[in-house]
Amino acid sequence: MKRILILLFVFVLPFMVFAEGQQEEEKPLIFSIVSDASSEQWPDRGFKGYLWKDNIIPKFEEETGIKIELRQYSDKIDNTATSLDMDLASGEPSDVIWSYGGRVNKFANADFGINLYEALPKEFIAQFKQSALSQFERDGKLYALPMPGWAVCLIANRTLFKQAGVADILPADDDLDRSWTIAEFDRAIKAITALGDDYYGYYIIAKECGGDYWILNMLDGFGANLYENGRATLNTPEGIKGMEYIHYLHENGYVPYGASGLYDGDMGMLFGSGKLGIMGSVPYGVELGKIAARDGAVEEEFECVLLEYPHVEGIDGVAPCFGPDLAMVIDNDDPIQLEKALKFLQYITGAEVQTILQKVYARFSPLKTAGMPTSSGIIGNAMKQMAQIIKKRGIYDMGIGFPVYNELRQIWLAILQGMLINEITPAEAAAEFDRRANKLLSE
Numbered sequence: 192m193k194r195i196l197i198l199l200f201v202f203v204l205p206f207m208v209f210a211e212g213q214q215e216e217e218k219p220l221i222f223s224i225v226s227d228a229s230s231e232q233w234p235d236r237g238f239k240g241y242l243w244k245d246n247i248i249p250k251f252e253e254e255t256g257i258k259i260e261l262r263q264y265s266d267k268i269d270n271t272a273t274s275l276d277m278d279l280a281s282g283e284p285s286d287v288i289w290s291y292g293g294r295v296n297k298f299a300n301a302d303f304g305i306n307l308y309e310a311l312p313k314e315f316i317a318q319f320k321q322s323a324l325s326q327f328e329r330d331g332k333l334y335a336l337p338m339p340g341w342a343v344c345l346i347a348n349r350t351l352f353k354q355a356g357v358a359d360i361l362p363a364d365d366d367l368d369r370s371w372t373i374a375e376f377d378r379a380i381k382a383i384t385a386l387g388d389d390y391y392g393y394y395i396i397a398k399e400c401g402g403d404y405w406i407l408n409m410l411d412g413f414g415a416n417l418y419e420n421g422r423a424t425l426n427t428p429e430g431i432k433g434m435e436y437i438h439y440l441h442e443n444g445y446v447p448y449g450a451s452g453l454y455d456g457d458m459g460m461l462f463g464s465g466k467l468g469i470m471g472s473v474p475y476g477v478e479l480g481k482i483a484a485r486d487g488a489v490e491e492e493f494e495c496v497l498l499e500y501p502h503v504e505g506i507d508g509v510a511p512c513f514g515p516d517l518a519m520v521i522d523n524d525d526p527i528q529l530e531k532a533l534k535f536l537q538y539i540t541g542a543e544v545q546t547i548l549q550k551v552y553a554r555f556s557p558l559k560t561a562g563m564p565t566s567s568g569i570i571g572n573a574m575k576q577m578a579q580i581i582k583k584r585g586i587y588d589m590g591i592g593f594p595v596y597n598e599l600r601q602i603w604l605a606i607l608q609g610m611l612i613n614e615i616t617p618a619e620a621a622a623e624f625d626r627r628a629n630k631l632l633s634e
Contacts, residue, residue: 219260220531222248223278223285242551251538257531264290279303285521286532289539292326292337292517297594299327304334305522310533318542322510322585323557326592327517329421335592336540339554339561340515342577342586343404344369345500346476347379347469348462350493351390355382355468361496364572367579369499370508373412373436376469376501380445383468392468394458395441395450397607400600402455404512404589405471406607408500409437411509411587417603418588423628426621432503434610434617441611451608465489469498474573475553481569497573499580511577513586515557516548555581595631602627 224243238246248259262285264274275295278285288295298304308316308331316324319337327335352358357379362369380392396402407417413433416424424430440446447453447461461467463483470476477495484492500509518540520532538544546562549555553566555578564574590599603624610620 217258218528219258220287220528220535221260221262221283221285222287222289222535223262223264223275224289225264225291238551242547247539247544247547251535255534257534259535279521284523286523286528287518287520287535287539289338289516289518292335292340292515292591293596295517295519296327296335296592296596298521299335299517299519299592299594303521304519305529306332306334307336307520307536308333310520311537315537315541318558318560320557320559320581320585322588323513323515326515326586326588328592335517335519336536337513337515337557338518338540339545339549339552339556340513341473342514342555342581343408343471343512344474344476344577344580345408345469345498346462346472346479347496347498348465348467348480348493349496350480351383351386351465351468352379355379355386357382362498364496367576369497369576369580371498371501373501373503380440380468384445387466390466390468391447391461392445393440394453394461394467394470395437395446395611396453396455396458397451397604397611398454400597400604402458402471403600403604403607404514406437407512407587407589408471408509409433412500412502412506414503414506416588418590418593418628422632423599423625426625430621431618434621437607438610438617451611463488465493474577475570477569477573497576499584508580508584510584510587511580512589513555513557513581514591557581557586593632598631599628602631 240246244261248261252258262278275285275288275290275298279298288298292299316333323337324333326337327333347361349358349361352361360371360375360379383392384390396405410417410425410430410433413429413436415427415430415433418424425434441448441450447457458467458470462470462479463486465480465483465488472479474497477497480489480493480495483489499511502509518536520529520536522529542558542560542562545556545558549561549564553574559582564571564578566574590596593599606615606620606624606627609615609623610617615623
């Protein structure tokens with residue numbers, strides 16, 4: 192009897208091993224995204240059903256045979272990062288995650304991710320702009336890949352520029368070069384502010400973190416980096432000059448006084464009144480003159496144009512601040528799942544999907560190989576201009592890739608407020624930011 196059982200075991204064992212292998216191969220890849228984005232339907236843009244669930248994911252499954260289990264989280268219901276914390280602590284965590292980089296960047300480090308410089312083909316990595324990758328580098332390792340995001344530029348009221356006699360500074364609509372100098376910018380804001388007591392050339396907001404990135408591009412115009420190689424680097428001659436210029440704008444009344452108590456809504460209202468010459472915005476801001484007239488804020492529509500932030504002589508132009516989504520693989524200590532996860536990561540961060548996401552969400556891809564925006568009209572033209580700026584300048588590192596990004600933003604806000612109320616000088620502000628930020632980064 193024993194012998195028969197042994198023979199049966201020997202005969203059945205290969206089938207058990209084979210079945211176990213088959214079961215392992217059929218284990219789905221778990222992909223987590225923010226459900227706000229995944230639940231939207233875009234029939235007017237060539238998609239039937241849900242973008243991810245019914246279009247992007249099925250194509251990957253069909254081409255590879257790899258099954259995807261989609262998990263959806265929502266910032267409208269709960270906090271994405273908190274949900275992913277619970278997800279990672281569960282017995283069956285996600286293999287790939289995608290969300291706004293500022294929310295989930297704390298996962299993009301050695302504790303959860305893998306070094307993508309080693310795990311992915313070099314030719315694939317080479318498709319990304321290096322300045323976009325640098326946000327998610329630590330000690331020469333890359334833990335996440337950037338996906339399409341919003342980008343910050345300047346919107347100028349051309350009608351007001353004409354009224355102030357400085358319209359010659361602005362580029363023609365068909366001119367892809369949207370750069371200008373600090374000297375030109377300075378001339379424009381002085382002329383516009385001189386139109387009357389309730390006119391201002393520019394706007395600075397520092398009440399809360401929303402909109403803090405409107406200021407960072409101004410620093411880049413002086414050649415200053417907020418961060419470099421994982422450290423805060425504002426306290427340089429260039430950084431101090433940039434802070435001095437921001438302080439100068441406020442002290443001389445070229446921006447509304449009391450910027451430490453102003454926020455996005457204040458800026459939008461003033462621009463909509465037709466009495467603000469320039470403000471920070473995404474490309475959709477070129478329609479604000481039309482919207483203001485439609486809503487009765489002004490009697491006649493005013494014309495808006497997109498520009499880079501200004502720069503000093505010796506600098507070619509200014510890279511926009513960029514708020515990318517992030518895609519990364521979670522290291523779950525499972526070689527088979529990891530191999531599938533890397534395939535899926537390359538698929539969703541590749542040119543085909545990034546071009547789709549760029550179009551659907553009216554954002555900009557950090558890939559050199561992604562298709563350019565194809566929209567028409569005034570917004571479409573501005574989108575193409577912005578895409579050209581990113582292609583030429585790269586992006587400005589505003590710290591979104593740091594695991595302590597939100598804490599760094601609070602430090603920056605406190606320093607900026609202190610300078611604007613003259614509690615500290617621009618030089619002291621630059622030094623204090625580096626001190627506090629680098630202390631936080633070293634903890």
